Amino acid sequence: MHATISPQALIDVEGMTQWRHAMHRHPELGFEEFRTSALVAQCLRDWGYEVTTGLAGTGLVGRLRFGSGGKSLGLRAEMDALPIEEATGLPWASALPGKMHGCGHDGHTAMLLGAAKALAQQREQGVDWNGTLHLIFQPAEELGGAGGAQRMIDEGLFSRFPCDAVFAMHNHPDQPARQMFFRTGAFLASSDKVHIVYRGKGGHGAIPHQAIDPSLPAAATVLALQSIVARNVDPLQSAVVTVGRLQAGQTYNVIPEAAELELSVRALTPEVRELLARRIPEVAHGQAASFGVECEVAYERGYPVLVNTEAETRLASRVARQLFGEDQVMEDATPLCASEDFAYMLQQRPGCYLMIGNGHNGHAGGQPSGPCSVHNPHFDFNDGCLGTGAAFWVGLAEAFFSDDFRSTPISYVSPTPHLRKESP
Incomplete structure (x- = not known):
């Protein structure tokens, strides 16, 4: 049978929101993500993944096999926080002085966990896919040249967990919430x-x-x-x-x-x-x-230029268009002079780094305060993006592992948790 995405049935937005808020309240700096890594590992094991911990200290990989043989897909999320004193005033604000999730890595990890749960359910429903999924949860993206991606590679990431292609997603502050941004070639500096x-x-x-x-x-x-x-x-x-x-x-x-x-x-x-x-x-x-x-x-020398390969970027943008519609996808996004150590993974394997709009999601005193960049004490990841991000990962896996991915759009509106007013 060929299973289509049913966001209402498969995408656990409430669960993702709870996981993100738990991670946000307990932020951990690079190579110190012990609590976060343990949460991720337990969830993956509960859903039937083979889990390997200890890569780059606190990094881990969850493996899920579909059918027999086939291609292997790597999806990556980073887990570390920043040494910043949070000033959002939100109920789930950091409980640890001088540490906060000021770049949205809590949201990235929660989206990939939500996709992990949905994909495990897809396998239980008997989808006719063939391939191996590797979910890569990386430590220490914020540590510059000494970050976690290169260390995971050095410790055998791709020899132990072969990937024909790798993908990662980051939130894009002050861009329309849930809009998807893609670019072939150099995307980050x-x-x-x-x-x-x-x-x-x-x-x-x-x-x-x-x-x-x-x-x-x-x-x-x-x-x-x-x-x-x-x-x-x-x-x-x-x-x-x-x-x-x-x-x-x-x-x-x-x-x-x-x-x-x-x-x-x-x-x-x-x-x-x-x-x-x-x-x-x-x-x-x-x-x-x-x-x-x-x-x-x-x-x-720090992180290299991040370069997306053409075929994988086309695949990812096609999935986004078919899931969310043409108006929600920017295929030739402007490159940014921010940097990312996912660039090291893209030096080893073809793939695509993409972005999802985070809206104007600054907060002060527990209330929205307008535009806000990452690495800012008032920044918070937009919970309204969780369902969109997770559904995209599920759709990408379906397109990657199956030969008959849908050719017409489906209707999907991200469920919004009733925890706060969503920013535009």
């Missing part, structure tokens, strides 16, 4: 960190000629760095060089011994990334030479 130290000679602020002031080349570098973006990078390409920290001295009348800069560097192509990696040290050392100070540059 690389992310590198640069630490520059200028060393001079300290002295009294009243006799600067007897000192060598390192704050001057530091200040000049802040401006000169933007000439790289303006004059070295092709105007039709994207590059971001952000000076996130500039620090020199302790008081007003002392010329310091050293000045420091920390940069966030992002690009949407490997070529531009390499150009920045060459020119930033050149500019830094050039400024040091012009002011007669010493210079040290530490260039830390």
